[in-house]
Amino acid sequence: MTISMYSASVPVFTRMLRNLLAILEKAEANAAERRIKPEVLAGARLAPDMYPLSFQIQSATDRTKFFVARVTGQQAPSWADDEQTLADLRARINKGLEFLATVRPEELDGTEEKLIPLKVRGEEVRVRAQDYLLNNVTPNFYFHVTTAYDILRHNGVPIGKRDFVG
Numbered sequence: 241m242t243i244s245m246y247s248a249s250v251p252v253f254t255r256m257l258r259n260l261l262a263i264l265e266k267a268e269a270n271a272a273e274r275r276i277k278p279e280v281l282a283g284a285r286l287a288p289d290m291y292p293l294s295f296q297i298q299s300a301t302d303r304t305k306f307f308v309a310r311v312t313g314q315q316a317p318s319w320a321d322d323e324q325t326l327a328d329l330r331a332r333i334n335k336g337l338e339f340l341a342t343v344r345p346e347e348l349d350g351t352e353e354k355l356i357p358l359k360v361r362g363e364e365v366r367v368r369a370q371d372y373l374l375n376n377v378t379p380n381f382y383f384h385v386t387t388a389y390d391i392l393r394h395n396g397v398p399i400g401k402r403d404f405v406g
Contacts, residue, residue, distance in 0.1 A: 242352060243352065243370060243374075244345070244348075244349055245311070245348040245349050245350070245351050245352060245369065245370065245373065246343070246344075246345035246347075246348040246349050247345075248373060248374070248378075249304075249307060249308075249348060249373055249377070249378075250308070250340050250343050250345075250348070252378070253303075253304040253336075253340055253381065254337060254340050254341075255406055256300075256381070256382075256385050256406075257300070257301070257304070257333050257336055257337055257340070257385075258337065258406070259385075259403065259404060259405070259406040260297070260300070260333055260385055260388060260389070261330055261333045261334070261337075262403065262406075263388075263389060263392060263397075263399055263403050263404070264297075264326050264329055264330050264333070264392075265330070266397060266398070266399055266403065267281055267326055267392045267397045267399075268326040268327065268330075270396070270397045270398060271326065271397075274396070278324075278325035278326050278327060279324050279325050281293060281326055281391075281392065281395060281397075282294045282323065282324055282325050282326055282328065282329060283324075284391050284392075284394075284395050285391065286387065286390055286391055286394055290387075292391070293329070293388055293391045293392065294321075294323050294324065294328075294329060295321075296384045296385075296387045296388040296391065297323070297329045297332055297333060297384070297388055298319075298321045298323065298332065299380070299384040300336075300381055300384040300385050300388065301319070301332055301333060301335065301336035303377050303380050303381040303384065304336055304339070304340060304377075304381065305317055305319075305336065305339055306377075307372070307373065307377045308339070308340070308343050308347075308348070310356050310357075310358075310372070311348060311351050311354065311356060311369045311372070311373075312343070312347045312348065312351075317335070317339055319332065319335055351369045352368065352369055352370040353368055353369070353370070354368070354369040355367065355368060355369075356368070356369050356372045358372070358376075385404075386404075389403075389404050
């Protein structure tokens, strides 16, 4: 049985980005209640050597747009990585959701065997689209979404598993 590239990607990314959007809304309300400046949480990290919340959301949205662009052969939208507040990060997620909403199943389905050029450790490689989705994009996407959740939870935002899974 062949996997539907569309079903394994766009609806999954859309759901998780919507969940992340709802989490950010809770974080924003919580920050306002606690009188925390909007940029504080956007710059929060789990550890000093880890990237901040803003990077996690930029990376999650980048994974989705680059996957779609590379597999369909279109140009990925260019978004400046300049978000500094939770409102900025919500706007970034909304851009990602708007882009995903433009993708039609027929653009992705049937691309499982298409070879996707990637740079891995500075070297050009070609990876089957299905392998790219399942072994690169999806794990990285979930890593960044989970890390964003963890940063907010660690900083006292009252969220739980239901918020993460929707």
